[in-house]
Every structure is written in C-alpha cells, then in structure tokens.
Amino acid sequence: MSEEILKLSTIQLDALKEIGNVGAGNSATALSQLINRKIDMTVPQIAIMPLGDVPDVVGGPDAMVAGVFLRVYGPAPSSILFLLPRDSAFTLVDMLMGRDQGYTTSLNSMDESALMEIGNILAGAYLNALSYFTKLTLLPSIPALAMDMAGAILSVILIQLGEMGDHALVIETEFTTENDGVKGHFFLIPDPGSLSTILAAIGVKE
C-alpha cells in the first residue's frame, strides 16, 4: 500500500486548507485577545513533504525553538505542535507577564505554564473549527512544553508518522504580531488513518 496522503485530490486538499484557515483564524483571534495585540496570520499552507524536510519549515533541525505539544483524542487522533523561535517565546512571555520587552532570557516554571496555556488556547480554538466542520468530538490533551532543537522536538511526531510512510501532511500557519516580531508556527498532524476519518466526515472522501 502506498501512502494515502500522496493520493489526495485537489478538492480534498482544498477542503483541508479551508478547515485550516478557519481553525487558524480562531486561534489567531484567541491569541490576539490574550496578548492584546494585533495578530497577522499567513494563509495556511498545506504541504505534503518528506519527513526529513519538515524541520526546515521552522529554520532547520538545529534551530532553537519552544514547542508546545498536545495530543488530540477522539475519532480522529492527531498531534498538535505550536512552535516558536526561542526569542519569540521570550517576547510572548514578556507580553503575557506584563514585563518590559527583552526582560525574559530564560523560562521559569510560571513562564512555562503561560506558554503551555497559550498552546492550550490555540489548540482549543483550532479544534473547535475542526469539530464544527466534521461534527467529530475532538479533545486536546493537557499540553507539554519543551525548549530545544527544532529537529528534536519535531521528531516526536515525525517518528509516529514514520511508522506509516515517508511523508507528512502538514497544515501550517504562521502567526506574527505587528511590531514585536513574535512568530509562531502551528502544526496539525493527523495520525495515519485519521485523515480519511476527517475527509469522510466533511464529505470529500473519494
């Protein structure tokens, strides 16, 4: 059996992109309210790429990033990963904690909780959209945080995908704040098998 994600039609990809769009829009709104800043977001990209290329999306496997990881439970199990370059994570924490910008240079446990909470809120907002379109009940796990090399953090989800194939379907959005240069990448990576559940639920299964 060759990989199911390599056989997706244009209609199916468009449907996934639209869900990504609404989901990311929800997340951006939530983030914007949380930090009281205007947030720009890119149109979500849907990409099917070799597993080894995924870390390049966030600056290469040795780029230093903060990652908030959540599992999605329900009929379409997936993984959600919110990745921020290290400096963006520090700036975001400064905003949340009401500190002067540039103050944070390492994370204390309160800062870590704050970042995990952001991941939680973004994931919740995103899953709301996905649940709305699919009528599937999708629930996020509690978040986990790591601050490390992008390749190392991404390996957690890439390995899971690696059991099934050599490509990843990545639904990715970049968030940017207007002046402060906070950048974040939001990844939704459906477990193998979950994708066909989602496609069937939105009525674009072949």
Add this chain to the structure above:
Amino acid sequence: MSELIKVGMADYKTGRNPSSLISYGLGSCVGIALYDSINKIGGLAHIMLPDSTQARSAENPAKFANTALPLMLEEMLKMGAVKQRITAKIAGGAQMFTFANATDVMRVGERNAEAVRALLKKMDIRMLADDTGGNYGRTVELRLDTGIYRVRTIAQGEKEL
C-alpha cells in the same frame, strides 16, 4: 580540505578521513556512528524507528535500525573497512515531552536505543560509548580523523565520546 557531510533524518552516510559526518537535532531518533580506526572509514546513521518489520511502510530502509545498519556496514566494507575493527558509538533516544501517563508512542526514544543496542550485539559490533535517554535534543558529529563522536546539546553542554 575536510568536508562536513550532513546526514538527514532517516538517512545514513559514509565517509573517510579527513571528512566529518554530522546530523542535527536528534530527539527520539538515534545517531549510530560506526568507525574503523585503522582505515579511518566511518558511517553515521540517523534512524527513526527500531524495526522495519513492525512498520506499515518500510520503503526507506535508512529509517529503521535493523535495515539501515547492515546497509551502512556493507558500504563501509566496500570502501575498505574491516568488520572486526569496526566499533560503534550511539547517541539520542531522548523523550522530548513528559506526560503523566506516557504511552508507548511517547517512549519511542527508549525503544529505539534498546533496539540499537540489541542489534549491535547481534551484528557482533563492539559498542564503545552510549549517550542515550534524557529529555533533550542532540547534534552529533563523527570526526573521521580521530573517531571522536561529539555530542552537542543546548542545556547539557557538549561532550566527546
């Protein structure tokens, strides 16, 4: 000139002195370095999973320990390395995220490291160093002039194996 040969995820490369083999950002993956110290021929494999027979798709042999290692060894032997002299050093196999109820999926780093150790034993390759586990990422570099396996981390410093 010494060349720096990059080894991507689910890939392996071989080389000889004075090159170096490097792989960036290993998390739960394991970086397996093989080295013949007389001919100064070496190989570095960045494997993602322990066993191709457990996987639904096994199209890329470099992804799995049990298929990548024999292929890399064969390539080194073709280059002139001698099996009896080849030794191994391994690093990686971390658990990047900690959850209260870690499932098997989350423990993949540990499983990878265990499988690599068992495989090296089975292939009768002596393991000289083992820097696996923990909850942090590693960048590994195998220097083919000395056989030194350098492991770089962000919070845990750097060490030479």
